[in-house]
Amino acid sequence: MGHLVEGKNIVIMGVASERSIAWGITSSLHKAGANLIFTYRQERSYKKLTKLLEKHDIEAQLVVSCDVASDESITSAFNTIKDEIGTIHGVVHSVAFANRDELQGEYADTSRDGFLLAQEISAYSLVAVTKAAKELMTEGGSIVTQTYLGAERVIQNYNVMGVAKASLEASVRYLAEDMGKYGIRVNAVSAGPIRTLSAKGVSGFNEKMGVIEEKAPLRKNVDQDQVGDATLFFMSELSRGITGEVLHVDSGYHIIG
Numbered sequence: 001m002g003h004l005v006e007g008k009n010i011v012i013m014g015v016a017s018e019r020s021i022a023w024g025i026t027s028s029l030h031k032a033g034a035n036l037i038f039t040y041r042q043e044r045s046y047k048k049l050t051k052l053l054e055k056h057d058i059e060a061q062l063v064v065s066c067d068v069a070s071d072e073s074i075t076s077a078f079n080t081i082k083d084e085i086g087t088i089h090g091v092v093h094s095v096a097f098a099n100r101d102e103l104q105g106e107y108a109d110t111s112r113d114g115f116l117l118a119q120e121i122s123a124y125s126l127v128a129v130t131k132a133a134k135e136l137m138t139e140g141g142s143i144v145t146q147t148y149l150g151a152e153r154v155i156q157n158y159n160v161m162g163v164a165k166a167s168l169e170a171s172v173r174y175l176a177e178d179m180g181k182y183g184i185r186v187n188a189v190s191a192g193p194i195r196t197l198s199a200k201g202v203s204g205f206n207e208k209m210g211v212i213e214e215k216a217p218l219r220k221n222v223d224q225d226q227v228g229d230a231t232l233f234f235m236s237e238l239s240r241g242i243t244g245e246v247l248h249v250d251s252g253y254h255i256i257g
């Protein structure tokens with residue numbers, strides 16, 4: 001991957017463990033020469049992240065707390081990044097949340113609060129983060145979020161999160177239009193199922209992975225590194241003509257009827 005993002009300052013949001021998709025992305029971006037800035041929500045994630053960085057000999061430029069449920073927290077995180085780093089060139093948005101009990105059974109049972117929570121953390125957060133990041137992207141930039149096929153089709157148990165991902169993907173398109181004039185691109189990677197802490201919350205997750213092995217053109221599941229490399233592509237100049245796109249990194253599963 002050489003020096004695809006050499007010297008670029010990129011903010012990564014959403015490392016909670018070694019299995020996090022954001023950690024696969026960290027690995028790809030680090031190998032390609034990026035300067036990395038991290039945000040975390042829970043103290044537990046901060047500790048995990050610090051240990052991981054140490055273990056893999058990766059030096060973070062900065063690690064700041066950011067709870068996307070709060071406008072103040074987002075403003076404060078990006079203000080700190082502005083003060084400490086200055087210009088940034090990329091943001092990796094890899095955060096989502098829904099109540100576990102709404103990731104099973106019927107979507108029709110979704111509560112008002114549960115619906116709003118999933119939308120707020122998993123979709124609106126991209127809007128708020130894009131607005132804050134834009135101020136620091138004085139040389140243009142790239143914003144990449146993580147979505148899933150449940151946005152496009154009914155996937156059993158994905159329910160309220162599928163609807164939040166549909167909203168996220170539509171936001172990618174509207175934000176791409178807004179940000180284009182500032183030289184900022186906004187895209188999404190739609191990954192196949194990967195075993196992470198969040199994935200544990202979705203009922204019947206193991207079966208979903210089994211279906212990919214059986215039916216996807218490539219007959220195997222994807223991993224964090226594949227998503228990392230696709231995200232690297234979006235962060236690099238190789239994708240300079242692409243915005244508002246949802247790129248499937250799913251062994252081709254989405255083309256199968």
Ligand code: NDP
Pocket residue numbers: 013014015016017019020021022040041042043045046066067068069094095096097121146147148190191192193194195196197198199
């Ligand atoms: P992880 O659990 O590893 O990561 C989820 C991250 O979201 C955590 O770091 C968590 O931080 C963060 N988060 C949750 N709520 C907030 C909040 N209010 N403010 C800031 N951060 C928050 O799971 P994944 O790596 O699987 O998830 C990353 C993204 O990838 C999500 O958008 C997910 O929907 C998407 N995705 C996952 C797939 C999969 O199969 N795993 C497939 C396709 C897409 P903390 O723990 O500190 O709260």
